[in-house]
Amino acid sequence: MIRVDNVTKVYNGDVVALRDASFDIPKGEFVFLVGASGSGKSTLLRLLNRQETPEKGDVWVAGKNINDLAGYKVPYLRRNIGNIFQDYKLLTNKTVFENVAFALEVIGKPKHVIRQQVPAILELVGLAGKQDRFPHQLSGGEQQRVSIARAFVNRPLILLADEPTGNLDPTTGEGIMRLLDRINKTGTTVVMATHDRTIVNMMRRRVIELDRGIIVRDQARGVYG
C-alpha cells in the first residue's frame, strides 16, 4: 500500500529532516511512527500525501509513484488518504454535521449521498445525536472524533494520524485508539505518529522509530522503546 524507497528530505538546503528512509507498509497494517520532536515523523506523513516532495528517493502509494504525479492529480490521490491532526483542524463556524459534510461536498459528492453517509459515520465514531453542535460545544475527545469522521467518511485506503492523542487525557486517548483500531479492522491502513508511550505499549503494533531523520528501528508488534 505504501512504499518509501531511500527517501531523503532536506529543508532550506541544509536541514535534513529525513535521511535514506526505506520501508514497506502492506494494506491493512497499523504502524506507529515514534521518535523525539523533530525526528522526522511529521515530515514522513507529509511526504505520504504529497504535501512535500523528497529531494531523493521515491514514495509509492497504492501502486503509484506519487513524486511523478502531475499537480492536478494530487487532489485525487488525497481522496484516498484521510488525515487527522493533534489540533483537529475543525471549522469553528460549522456544526459537526457540516464539518463532516464539507469533506464530501468539496469533492463533488451529491446531496443525497452526503445526507446518507454523514449520519452513518457519526454513528460509527460515537457522535450520534451531536451533529448540530459546534466544535466549541464539544470536549477534546469528541472534537477528535469529528475529525476522524471527516477523515474516514470517504472511506479512504489510508489514514494518516499526526499525534491524534497529543491534546487528550489518557482515558480519552484510549477511546480514540479503540476507534482507530476499529477503522483499521475495516482494512484501512493506518499510519500514526505519536509520543504516547502508554498507547504504543498497549497496542503492540509495528513500530518505526526515527532519530534525527534516520530510521533506527522497525519492529513488528513493538513497544515505544
Place this chain on the structure above:
Amino acid sequence: MLSRIGYVLRETGASLRRNLTLTLATLLTVLVALSLVGLSILIQRGMSNQLVRWEGGVEISIFMNPTASADQIDKVRRDLEENQFVRRSTYVDKAGAAEEVRQLFPRTPEILEAVTEADLPTSFRVVPTSTDQTLVSTLVARFQRAPGVMAVYSANEVIDFLRNVSSYLNWALALAVVLGLGAVLLIWNTIRTAMFARRREIEVMKLVGATNWFIRWPFMLEGMILGFLGASLASAAMWGFNQLWKSRVIDEAARTNLFLDQLQATPAQVNATVLILLVVGTVAGAVASAIAATRFLDV
C-alpha cells in the same frame, strides 16, 4: 453538479458580504475607472461623428454685400466655377436668406418684420476639394478681396479646435488605464483577503482532495462579480451622462441652430461601449482573482 453551483454561489455571496468595505472600495474604483473609459470613448465617437458631418458639408460661406451689383455676384460665381480647388458651390439668394433667418430664429418671427428681404445678404456656400487648412485659408483670403464681398467665413478653425480637443482625450484614456490598474490591484487584494479569511477551510479542502479549480471558483466568481457590477454602474453613469448631454446640450444647440447635431454618439455606439465596459470589467475581475487565487493556492 447542482450542489456544486449552490456551493459556489453561497460561498461567493458570503465572502462579498464579509468584506463589505473592501467590496465597496473596489466597486467604486472600478466604477470611476470604467466611467472614464466609457466617457472618453463616447466623446471621441461624438466628435468624430461631428467632424465627418462638417468635413463633408459646407466649408466656406461667402456673404455678398446686400448692395452688391449683379455683375459683382456673377464675377464671384464665375471665379468659383473656374477655381480648381472648389468642388462645388451653391448660391443662396435673398429669398433663401430670408428662409434661413426664419429657421434660425423660429421663436422670434418679428425679426423678419424688422428687416426686409432687400437688406439680407446673399451668399455662396462653397465646398473646397480638400479640408486642408492652408488651402481653405487661401480661398478665404482670395474671395475676401473680391469686389462686392462683405465677409467670408470658414469652419476650418472650429474643426481644428475640435481635432485638438479630441487629441487631449488620449490623456483621459491614459488616466483611465492607470485607474483601471488600480482597480485590478484592488480586486486582487480583495480576493487575497477573502482567501486569507478562509485559509483554514482552504487547508481542509486541499487535504480532503478538493481540486484547485473547485477551491478557486468562488473566488474567481467574486472577482468577476466585482468587475461586472462596477462595469454596470459605470455603464449606468455613462448612459445618464449621455442622456443629459443630449437633452441639455444637443437639443438646446438644435434650438439655437448651432450646427452641433452630430456631436453625440449614436445609440449603436453607446451600446457597443456598454458592451466593451462589461466585458473589460468582467474579464479584468476574473484575471485578477485567478492570479490571486493561484498564487495563494500554490504556496
